[in-house]
Amino acid sequence: MSGDGECTGGDLLRRALAGERAAFGALVRTHQRMVFSLALRMLRDRHAAEDLAQEVFLQLYRSLSAVSSEAHLAFWLRKVTAHRAIDRLRREPRLEMAPLEEAQLSAGEAHSRDPILERRLRSLVAQLPPAARAVMLLRYQEDLDPADIARTLRMPVNTVKSHLKRSLAELRERMTSSGALT
Amino acid sequence: MSDDRHEPESNDLERRLRAALKPVNPGEGFTAGVMARVAAEPRPARRPRSPAVVSWLAFGLAASVVLAVLLAHEWQVRRIEQGREARRQLIEALRVTDEKLNLAYRVVNSRQDAAPAQHSGA
Numbered sequence: 597m598s599g600d601g602e603c604t605g606g607d608l609l610r611r612a613l614a615g616e617r618a619a620f621g622a623l624v625r626t627h628q629r630m631v632f633s634l635a636l637r638m639l640r641d642r643h644a645a646e647d648l649a650q651e652v653f654l655q656l657y658r659s660l661s662a663v664s665s666e667a668h669l670a671f672w673l674r675k676v677t678a679h680r681a682i683d684r685l686r687r688e689p690r691l692e693m694a695p696l697e698e699a700q701l702s703a704g705e706a707h708s709r710d711p712i713l714e715r716r717l718r719s720l721v722a723q724l725p726p727a728a729r730a731v732m733l734l735r736y737q738e739d740l741d742p743a744d745i746a747r748t749l750r751m752p753v754n755t756v757k758s759h760l761k762r763s764l765a766e767l768r769e770r771m772t773s774s775g776a777l778t
Numbered sequence: 779m780s781d782d783r784h785e786p787e788s789n790d791l792e793r794r795l796r797a798a799l800k801p802v803n804p805g806e807g808f809t810a811g812v813m814a815r816v817a818a819e820p821r822p823a824r825r826p827r828s829p830a831v832v833s834w835l836a837f838g839l840a841a842s843v844v845l846a847v848l849l850a851h852e853w854q855v856r857r858i859e860q861g862r863e864a865r866r867q868l869i870e871a872l873r874v875t876d877e878k879l880n881l882a883y884r885v886v887n888s889r890q891d892a893a894p895a896q897h898s899g900a
Contacts, residue, residue, distance in 0.1 A: 615821055617813070624812050632804035646804050646811070653812045657819060714798035721799065736792065737799040768791055 606666050613660055620660070624653050627670065630738065631677050637733050638681035639691050640722050648684060652677050674738060675748045678730045685726045692726075716774070720767050727751075731759040 608626070611619035631652050636645035655676060656663070663669050685691055721732055727749070734745045742760065746753040 617816065620816065621809060621813050624809050628808055628812075629801040629803055632808065633799075633801040636802065637799065642805075646808060649804060649808070650812050650815060654815050654819070657816050709797065710794070713794060717795055717798040721795070732795070733799065736795040737801060739796070764791060767795075771791070 604666075609663065609666055609669060613663075620657060623656075623669070627673055628653075630670070631673050633737060634674065634677045634733055635681055637718070637722060637737070638678070638726065638729060639684060641691055644684070644688075644691060648680055649677070652680060671744075671748065674734065674740075675750075678734065678749055682726045682730060713771075716771065717767065720770055721763075724763055724766075728759045728763050731756055732763050735760060 608619045608622050612623055628649065632645060632649045635648040635652070636642060639645050639648060652673060656669075656673065663672055721729060724732060730749055731745055734740045734748060735742075740748065742753050742756045745756045749756070
């Protein structure tokens with residue numbers, strides 16, 4: 597946050613709401629990792645993910661007046677990104693058919709302790725159905741609890757728990773059968 | 779998220795998932811790309827007042843009107859009471875004046891009646 601180091605998220609939001617574009621730019625820099633990572637792991641395509649993430653921030657700019665706090669902003673961004681990604685996958689099934697990009701699989705490996713295993717996990721998560729994938733990303737990338745995931749994706753908490761349980765079981769089975777987990 | 783049999787494995791799997799799914803940065807020009815698209819947009823409308831704010835304003839306005847009516851009524855009642863008190867005091871003053879005048883009249887009359895009698899007696 598160069599130049600905005602002394603500002604809290606709430607200050608930036610207030611300034612952005614007052615129409616200050618530089619403050620909006622700082623908000624984008626603050627949240628772009630989260631939005632882009634969600635989009636990338638949902639869409640499995642770097643260019644499509646950057647495009648979707650930009651659209652999310654553009655939508656945020658247009659509806660900034662509806663955002664009431666920093667926490668609401670993070671919730672709003674996660675919700676809009678997840679829903680837009682799921683819609684995009686419905687409209688463009690080719691994104692689901694395309695082979696996983698090396699760039700997507702290797703993203704974040706620089707500081708990895710076990711890059712091969714982590715790459716395998718990213719690949720398996722990317723192969724989950726879109727709704728289950730969104731649930732897993734919100735749980736393990738964003739560290740949300742099931743109730744927050746349910747609110748973000750507008751689905752019942754029990755459905756979220758059931759997605760988590762089934763996805764974890766599937767990942768465990770596939771990791772174990774491939775020898776990646778003992 | 780898992781039954782007891784899988785608990786340690788699940789914790790290990792969950793830990794590894796968190797490590798594998800750490801957020802990553804978009805490309806270098808991402809923010810600039812967003813801001814270029816934002817620059818082409820008209821400035822968004824200012825935040826409309828939320829329904830809660832609007833209802834509080836309406837409540838405040840209604841409460842002010844009720845308070846103003848009550849104060850006006852109280853002021854009117856006081857004025858009427860002050861008028862009545864003034865009237866009562868005036869009537870009392872007139873009554874006292876009347877008594878004094880009657881007394882003076884009687885005193886004057888009684889002296890006038892006594893004066894001819896003295897003259898005739900002399």
